[in-house]
Amino acid sequence: MDNWRLMTRTTSLVVFVAAVAIGGCSRGTPEQQTVDDAAVALGGRDRLLAIKTLVIEGEGTNGNLGQDVTPEATGQAFVLKGYKRAIDVAGGAVRVEQTRTPNFAYFQGQQPQTQVFGVDGDVGYNVAPNGTATRVSNAVAKDRRAEMYHHPVTIVRAALDPGAKLANPRTANGQRAVDVTTAAGLTLTLAIDETTKLPTRVVSMTDNPNLGDVAVETSFSDYQDLAGLKLPSHLTTKTDKFTTADIRVTKQSVDADTGNLAAPAAVASAAAIAGPPPATVTAEELASGIWLLAGQSHHSVLVEFADHLMLIEAPQNDTRALAVIAKARELRPNKPLTHVVSTHHHFDHSGGVRAAVSEGLTVITHKANAAFYQDAVSRAHTLAPDALAKKPKPIKIETVDDVMHLKDDTMAVDLYPIAGSPHADTLLMAYFPKQRLLVEADVYSPASAVQPYAANLLENIRKRKLDVDRVVPIHGTVVPFSELLKTQAKSTS
Numbered sequence: 001m002d003n004w005r006l007m008t009r010t011t012s013l014v015v016f017v018a019a020v021a022i023g024g025c026s027r028g029t030p031e032q033q034t035v036d037d038a039a040v041a042l043g044g045r046d047r048l049l050a051i052k053t054l055v056i057e058g059e060g061t062n063g064n065l066g067q068d069v070t071p072e073a074t075g076q077a078f079v080l081k082g083y084k085r086a087i088d089v090a091g092g093a094v095r096v097e098q099t100r101t102p103n104f105a106y107f108q109g110q111q112p113q114t115q116v117f118g119v120d121g122d123v124g125y126n127v128a129p130n131g132t133a134t135r136v137s138n139a140v141a142k143d144r145r146a147e148m149y150h151h152p153v154t155i156v157r158a159a160l161d162p163g164a165k166l167a168n169p170r171t172a173n174g175q176r177a178v179d180v181t182t183a184a185g186l187t188l189t190l191a192i193d194e195t196t197k198l199p200t201r202v203v204s205m206t207d208n209p210n211l212g213d214v215a216v217e218t219s220f221s222d223y224q225d226l227a228g229l230k231l232p233s234h235l236t237t238k239t240d241k242f243t244t245a246d247i248r249v250t251k252q253s254v255d256a257d258t259g260n261l262a263a264p265a266a267v268a269s270a271a272a273i274a275g276p277p278p279a280t281v282t283a284e285e286l287a288s289g290i291w292l293l294a295g296q297s298h299h300s301v302l303v304e305f306a307d308h309l310m311l312i313e314a315p316q317n318d319t320r321a322l323a324v325i326a327k328a329r330e331l332r333p334n335k336p337l338t339h340v341v342s343t344h345h346h347f348d349h350s351g352g353v354r355a356a357v358s359e360g361l362t363v364i365t366h367k368a369n370a371a372f373y374q375d376a377v378s379r380a381h382t383l384a385p386d387a388l389a390k391k392p393k394p395i396k397i398e399t400v401d402d403v404m405h406l407k408d409d410t411m412a413v414d415l416y417p418i419a420g421s422p423h424a425d426t427l428l429m430a431y432f433p434k435q436r437l438l439v440e441a442d443v444y445s446p447a448s449a450v451q452p453y454a455a456n457l458l459e460n461i462r463k464r465k466l467d468v469d470r471v472v473p474i475h476g477t478v479v480p481f482s483e484l485l486k487t488q489a490k491s492t493s
Contacts (some may be wrong), residue, residue, distance in 0.1 A: 001349040012266070031167060034113055037197040038156045038198070041196060041198045041199075042152055048229075051089050053254070057250055058250045059083055060247040061243075061246045063244045070368060070448070071426070078101060081101070081112070081353040082098060082099045092184075093118065093262065093263075097114075099116075100112070122272075124263075125267040143206050146204040150235075150237065155188060164181060189202065191203075208239070212381070215239075217237065226254065233248065256297050278319070279295070279320045279323030282294050283331060286431070286435070287435040287437065288438060290432065293471060298475065300314065300331075302331060305408050305409045307408075309335050310342065311342070312430050313347050313354040313441065314355060315352050325361075327459075344423075345369045357388055359387075366427065370397055400416075402416075412434060413432055413433075414430070418440070419463075422452065429443075429457075433466075436470070438481075440457060444473055446473060446487075447475075469483040
């Protein structure tokens with residue numbers, strides 16, 4: 001009897017220890033538990049891992065990042081119809097089709113624009129309306145691969161992969177979060193609701209020439225039941241603090257036929273694009289001491305004073321801005337380049353300002369841009385270190401309120417705000433009274449079929465009583481002032 005009791009007690013102890021061990025293993029680390037809880041809440045690990053494809057259809061908006069009327073404005077958006085995002089969950093391919101219509105005056109007019117773009121593994125691509133496909137840069141492709149995981153199904157599946165790495169579990173504001181490095185090496189943050197355990201958001205990091213190391217965050221809400229899963233019907237994406245996508249889902253399909261999501265053959269065989277294309281800078285002397293530095297889509301103007309040089313516009317990115325600066329110094333190597341006039345804050349026109357600061361140039365801009373540029377030069381650029389990150393300098397800035405007269409014995413330039421433009425509240429135009437040249441950005445581009453801002457430009461010219469012979473656009477060719485008048489006449493007839 002005593003032996004039987006001893007055996008019983010021993011067996012009970014073994015069972016208890018085993019149960020504790022099993023319970024401990026099933027719970028795992030805090031980071032693994034967060035992922036496991038999310039998987040259960042979404043429909044279960046096995047159900048998630050069985051998914052082959054996911055198709056999301058809906059409508060909503062795309063924000064106009066970096067291109068609104070002021071640096072802080074968020075009113076401009078593209079209204080989306082026919083949004084369709086097809087995901088090969090296991091194969092790592094995504095294709096998006098959408099039609100977008102701007103709710104603001106736009107260069108291409110306000111007619112609907114059809115967009116098709118995607119990523120297949122490491123290859124990202126765009127498809128033009130005529131069917132021509134082109135490869136996008138490696139950086140864009142990487143962002144699109146990260147975006148594929150901006151959905152509860154794809155991020156949790158990736159986190160369940162044995163090759164994934166989980167780290168940095170934390171809890172705040174009723175959410176638990178964990179960093180997920182996918183088997184392919186992309187790092188994102190997954191957050192779940194502490195009560196429902198459903199994913200609330202996914203965050204990835206990317207580089208932006210203006211914003212630097214920037215967070216891209218997609219939040220999820222309005223979960224619905226579908227095919228044994230819980231899926232969000234509202235997805236909102238922010239880049240930094242700006243909403244860049246807001247999608248209301250009207251239909252979702254699991255394991256539906258997505259068609260061929262592979263990158264088009266011509267794109268797949270094209271060479272990888274490591275970064276921005278090399279800059280081509282041409283120099284055309286418009287008048288004594290004034291050169292148009294052109295060669296690609298965004299131009300600059302070089303101005304020579306008695307003892308120094310000044311640029312108008314450092315556009316796009318480091319590559320373009322540094323090439324323009326080098327050309328300016330090549331044209332007049334015996335005079336220092338000291339200033340750059342930034343016509344407005346839009347990202348394609350201000351993307352080279354950090355490079356200009358790294359070269360010691362003082363930035364002249366509209367007074368409404370001062371805080372924006374101060375912030376831009378203070379941002380960290382560790383993911384893709386730029387010229388200023390490699391050669392830090394404080395910004396020197398001068399602002400224009402009503403007018404700035406720049407004059408010496410050899411040159412005179414007047415800088416005026418373009419008041420009331422629907423394009424931007426931060427625009428400057430440069431007028432050369434002796435040469436009767438007007439330099440402007442965006443508000444009149446001679447080759448554009450649509451000129452929504454030209455009438456306002458003409459109003460500002462007349463208000464300032466400027467005697468203009470030629471218009472020097474940052475986009476397009478130099479034209480006689482009469483061409484601007486003809487454009488305005490056509491728009492009012």
